[in-house]
Amino acid sequence: KQINAVQKRIKILKNKIEKIKEARMLEIEKRKSRGDKIAVLVGHYNAGKTTLFNKLTGLNRPVGPLPFTTLSSKYAKVGDNLLIVDTIGFVVDQDPRLISSFEINLLDILNSDIVVLVIDSSDKWAKFQLKLKEVLRILDSIGVAREKIIPVLNKSDLMSPEELEWRSIELKKAGFDRIVAISAEKEMGIDLLVDEIRKALRKEQIELAKI
Numbered sequence: 001k002q003i004n005a006v007q008k009r010i011k012i013l014k015n016k017i018e019k020i021k022e023a024r025m026l027e028i029e030k031r032k033s034r035g036d037k038i039a040v041l042v043g044h045y046n047a048g049k050t051t052l053f054n055k056l057t058g059l060n061r062p063v064g065p066l067p068f069t070t071l072s073s074k075y076a077k078v079g080d081n082l083l084i085v086d087t088i089g090f091v092v093d094q095d096p097r098l099i100s101s102f103e104i105n106l107l108d109i110l111n112s113d114i115v116v117l118v119i120d121s122s123d124k125w126a127k128f129q130l131k132l133k134e135v136l137r138i139l140d141s142i143g144v145a146r147e148k149i150i151p152v153l154n155k156s157d158l159m160s161p162e163e164l165e166w167r168s169i170e171l172k173k174a175g176f177d178r179i180v181a182i183s184a185e186k187e188m189g190i191d192l193l194v195d196e197i198r199k200a201l202r203k204e205q206i207e208l209a210k211i
Helices: 002-033 049-057 102-110 125-141 161-173 190-210
Strands: 037-042 074-078 082-086 114-120 149-154
Touching (some): 049 082, 049 190, 114 190
Parallel strands (some): 037 082
């Protein structure tokens, strides 16, 4: 009886997630038809994604140092046609695709115009390298093109110029040429990041026009 009850509960949850996914796809299609552009924030938990989301949007969503403070995507409009989306934070050694609600985040990531990869630059060097390798593996595995990603070195106020340079070099080795150093908490570099997002969106529009 207990097994049947658990199986029934799993089925209900799966159906619920499928309905949410269908509704989310309708939302995404509606926004794209209006000409809205979507920039999704991704990265490991405690990298400062939600703090950055709050600074970019002027909202006050809950932030925290623990995994899954953000349990589902959060949307907010910035300017006329730019949507910023905050997503579930990745956890080291845990594939986010095993988390049911990540399926909904996946739709946002795959249908975005820009992926803002928020990285905790204050992590120790070995941890920084491990997290970077892991998050790029995940993004590669779900089909996110590197050209679509803007890496952001958050908490840069806690690092020396030399430490930031080493981290930038590591990102360049991974194939990135546009790297933005910010401090979401101290509101440093936010305008520069918004400029980079808008530049990337303009470039994408020009390239699409050539096709």
